[in-house]
Amino acid sequence: MNGQSVSTMNNREKRKLEKRNRILEAAIKVIAKNGFHGTTISQVASVAEVADGTIYLYFQNKDDILVSIFEETMEMFITQGLEVISQYDSVEDKLRAIARCHLGNLGSNEELACVFQVELRHSIHIMKKFSQTKLREYFGVIQKVVEEGQRQGVVRADLNPWTAVKVFFGALDEMGTNWILRQKDYRLIDMAEPTVDIFLNGIRKPGV
Structure with missing residues (x-):
């Protein structure tokens, strides 16, 4: 989920984009299941298979x-x-x-x-x-x-x-x-x- 062309990115940027997209996709799954107010950052991190702190590298x-x-x-x-x-x-x-x-x-x-x-x-x-x-x-x-x-x-x-x-x-x-x-x-x-x-x-x- 991002408008930047993948072809213009270096490998580091691609990995960051892939991880960000994985977090967003995980968030969609968790929010759809639990509701926005019933969703926690920890739940999103678990589904995305990243550490809780990693979420804050991409989102406030x-x-x-x-x-x-x-x-x-x-x-x-x-x-x-x-x-x-x-x-x-x-x-x-x-x-x-x-x-x-x-x-x-x-x-x-x-x-x-x-x-x-x-x-x-x-x-x-x-x-x-x-x-x-x-x-x-x-x-x-x-x-x-x-x-x-x-x-x-x-x-x-x-x-x-x-x-x-x-x-x-x-x-x-x-x-x-x-x-x-x-x-x-x-x-x-x-x-x-x-x-x-x-x-x-x-x-x-x-x-x-």
Whole structure:
């Protein structure tokens, strides 16, 4: 979980990155199982197979670990979102691609989904920080598509793009949370199509 290119690192940097990633992956497992407030640094260190003190070489505290999980997950969403929208011409297909990418990532990693959708919401001050960083950048990816649709005349020109972005993200976010809180007896990625359909077409019957 890190945006730096591995090819540009020396062996020492690679080992440090591998250990940092191992700590984050261990933290995701422990937090998903015990909850954020029920998780200790010692538990994370044990699963990561490092000494307790090693954790503090990479992270200031438990909050810092949670922030890092969020930021690197969002960085993944941003990078993949930009990549997938470049593969399509129509705004509708671009929104579908973002939705599939978002829900597909969460649906393929239940532990990450649990931390991202549930545990992150337990700290107001952390959430406030998130809204000013990577989350806003991710919103920018979606906003780019919405504004493209407005220029093409396929999205209403009178809509505030930022409001539309929050509605779209909110729908995806709720799909992820609902999947985690239920029995997960369906594929989360399958909710991408109906979510985009309702976002673009609403619930009003055509012709009414």
